[in-house]
Amino acid sequence: MKYFTTFITLLLVYLLLAGFQVNEVILGSVLSVILTVILTKYVDYKIDILFPIRFLKFLFIYIPVFIYKLVLANLDVARRVLSFKIPLNPGIVKVKTDIKGDLGKLTLANSITLTPGTLSIDVEDDVIYVHAIDVKGKNKKEHSKNIAGTFEKILGGIFK
Amino acid sequence: MEIVSYIFLIIGGLFFLLGGLGVLRMPDTFNRIQAGTKATTLGVFSTLIGVAFANPDWIAKVIVIIVFVAISNPIGSSAIAKAIYNSKNVPGNLVIDELKERGEDNDNDVV
Structure with a gap:
């Protein structure tokens, strides 16, 4: 849940800033995965079901x-x-x-x-x-x- | 569409003007920060909404910018206010000062 929400948020911010094109979606997804891994490892926060x-x-x-x-x-x-x-x-x-x-x-x-x-x-x-x-x-x-x-x-x- | 965008731009400009006037006219630092922060925040919102009406392709970017401004603008003014308080240049016209009762503040993380 935490990984998923973080990933979606980062991807959304990236796409809102860069525009919705296929190559931007691919690049944004890769960057979001990397940032999600780093953030969930080093920053302490909680996201629950609610x-x-x-x-x-x-x-x-x-x-x-x-x-x-x-x-x-x-x-x-x-x-x-x-x-x-x-x-x-x-x-x-x-x-x-x-x-x-x-x-x-x-x-x-x-x-x-x-x-x-x-x-x-x-x-x-x-x-x-x-x-x-x-x-x-x-x-x-x-x-x-x-x-x-x-x-x-x-x-x-x-x-x- | 164009007219709506102009109206928003003019309102935004008006709030910037009021903010500037507030910074000039208010008698002490904290009140100046207050006038500056509030007027510029709504001024930025209004101007950006006007931009979004003028050019609907940019609406997503405008939303992202508004969110960032809404978070960072008050934090910035709080940091400035805290730095002023810690620098001991507190204006003398306060009726009540409960921050004084806290005692010496020895964290230097403001700047």
């Missing part, structure tokens, strides 16, 4: 929310930049996460960076340090909830 389902969830639940939030973030930036006096209340806030895997944490940190008014600075074990333009909420729990709430719920169902 991978296709999780990938579909990622595609159809996470991506639309992500794009919506990205547009919101840009409108937020536009509003701040174009206003006469820039509204600011910046601070660095700790956000706790329940997501365990490295890939899940990476995706969460990236999502936080691209959502309105936040920028993840550092990830350490189960804590993400986030710089927020406008710190809302009274205590630490409210900070975490304001910043990571939606994405953590979605990503928790996709990554473990």
Whole structure:
């Protein structure tokens, strides 16, 4: 399963970049086999049976929310930049996460960076340090909830 | 088809302009990074979608480029932000700084 998925992914990326011709398919397959052998031997990662389902969830639940939030973030930036006096209340806030895997944490940190008014600075074990333009909420729990709430719920169902 | 592509290109350019303006107008480093990252990410997406509409043969390549940009752009800005924090040039206008409580950071793997 792991070999097969890795091979298909590599071949697909190669073909998308090079174009779908017979000689490209042959060359791409050879390169993908070599890279698959190297990657599965030296890089530690796991792909299980549920991978296709999780990938579909990622595609159809996470991506639309992500794009919506990205547009919101840009409108937020536009509003701040174009206003006469820039509204600011910046601070660095700790956000706790329940997501365990490295890939899940990476995706969460990236999502936080691209959502309105936040920028993840550092990830350490189960804590993400986030710089927020406008710190809302009274205590630490409210900070975490304001910043990571939606994405953590979605990503928790996709990554473990 | 052409008109749709022009609309997307113009929107992309507009977001780049806003990003540049944000970098100029924001008062401190972290806020500048924020404005820069967000505006350029959506700007790149929009421009590339405009390119895909103008030339439908390139749609596969455009998708691959969008995925790579979507992954690498936030990582880059996080790395820059972390390097700034570790270089002790933290702007003085933070209302709250919970990263300070962590203590001395002695890993030098940022750069």
